[in-house]
Amino acid sequence: MKSVTSGHRLADGLDTKIAEVSTSLQSSVRPIVEDLIGTSHRPVTLARRLGIDKTLTGRIMRSVRANDPFEILHNAPAPHGLRIFLKAAADAGVDEDLREKAESSIADFESLIDAFPEGRSALEAAISDYIPEVRKRNERTAKQSVYKSMSYLLGYQAEASLLTTVISPSERSDMVDTTHVDSMIGLRRLRGESPVNLFGIRRHCMLPDATNWIETLGGDRGIDDAHQFLLENYCGKPIPSLRVHDSANVRYSVLDAESLPINEPVTLVNGWTIRNASLRYADDEHTHEWHSSLLRIPTRTRVQDYFVHQDVWPGPPDFVPGMPGLDISTVRTPQSGPQHDRIDMDMPVEHLGLGVHQPGIRHSTAPWYQEMLGHVFESRKLNPNEYRAYRCEIVYPVPFVRMMVWFNLAQKPHEQA
Known part of the structure; x- marks a missing residue:
């Protein structure tokens, strides 16, 4: 799969790391999805095939279809959710080599998250400026939290x-x-x-x-x-x-x-x-x-x-x-x-x-x-x-x-x- 680049929107080293992790994650998860449900794009089809929650499969499907590295990582489930997907794929008979490649990509994704002191939320904040709908949603959530806390503190x-x-x-x-x-x-x-x-x-x-x-x-x-x-x-x-x-x-x-x-x-x-x-x-x-x-x-x-x-x-x-x-x-x-x-x-x-x-x-x-x-x-x-x-x-x-x-x-x- 051709590597997608983030266009140097953040510091060069971080841009490169995000592009590498995004490319690896998408290129390793997509073949498993295709092996399970072919060319179908419906999260519910994947959920029924594996017997897992359709919210999880919805995020997986959005991530494998995304074209921008920031969007790939934003839509991807947390590493724990991706491993639930891999276990279900193993139970469904997906090839071990495909699963091992995906596990390696998930580990890289986990390392990228751990590089931020606040974990996934800090990674999301760093990339949200370049995904307008994510930026608006995150900003509203943050401001709503301020409203609730300041209401209590000020009375x-x-x-x-x-x-x-x-x-x-x-x-x-x-x-x-x-x-x-x-x-x-x-x-x-x-x-x-x-x-x-x-x-x-x-x-x-x-x-x-x-x-x-x-x-x-x-x-x-x-x-x-x-x-x-x-x-x-x-x-x-x-x-x-x-x-x-x-x-x-x-x-x-x-x-x-x-x-x-x-x-x-x-x-x-x-x-x-x-x-x-x-x-x-x-x-x-x-x-x-x-x-x-x-x-x-x-x-x-x-x-x-x-x-x-x-x-x-x-x-x-x-x-x-x-x-x-x-x-x-x-x-x-x-x-x-x-x-x-x-x-x-x-x-x-x-x-x-x-x-x-x-x-x-x-x-x-x-x-x-x-x-x-x-x-x-x-x-x-x-x-x-x-x-x-x-x-x-x-x-x-x-x-x-x-x-x-x-x-x-x-x-x-x-x-x-």
Whole structure:
């Protein structure tokens, strides 16, 4: 059999070893399968012939049919399962020479697995980047485990988190305003009595002469009552106790744990506007704008929607997950190439068209979502049909991973330059 190569996707030595083990395993197992069931490709036929589980024979059949060395090893059963197959093949009268060759290949496969400290799971992680469906499945499994463990450790969890941002021209021609609505759907306290920061607002000055401030969706400034930022028509009742906590340049809405009974779900929707929040145009120092968010509550689904006015910030946003690091207030331009502390996770971004009434805007976790968006745009006196909508939806988002969202800045028109 001609050797299959992995195309030097990993270190050369590991690539070569995987190609050798894959070629050997496939070329030794396939003749046994053909001896038993001929050219049939049905796992159930092999299972009946040998009297073994069809899940095991299904993996064997996928492995012998694969064309890529990574896929051969991914689909192959564990060495123990392959030896169950060999024993059944011996009982069925398969030639001893064929079985000895297969046993030698299985031993090589076992040695490759043992070369990784965490065994088969570490080998799967190394090759998963090059098999998209495996990568997605493994990532989802890992994130689901984080969701379960962090829910217990923190004592809170939620069904969904919807973070909506509206980016609109400011009264200052060189700035934009941002409106944010943070919805926590089905929030539950599982254990413990520690308060938790539910919603946070970062304050930062973009230009020396551009004063910015925070206000409610109704336009009220200087508010210290956390409940006045809530959109109460979309919150569950009774609303638990919240208080404001200021920390440096961040203002938090803090949940009083004892006001939320154990295992009683509640939905909270929090909204605010930052005037003169960000730059509108590029200049000699700034080519991009960014937003960051940090999810603190384990949740099954995270949806981040951006509604961007058609006259500002051209092009789709780039969502970049990363580890929280040192002060990022001076970061203005994304680095080219690999970024420090970036986490390699799938971040699908959809362009949903103009406005808030597109069918794709709906979300099953919040049947009232489009109605709420209409209320937000009406409160801000904005025309939703002038706004491009983008969505990034993540299943089992990882808590305390910082999401950086980058936008290109347009050049300032000549008449304003």
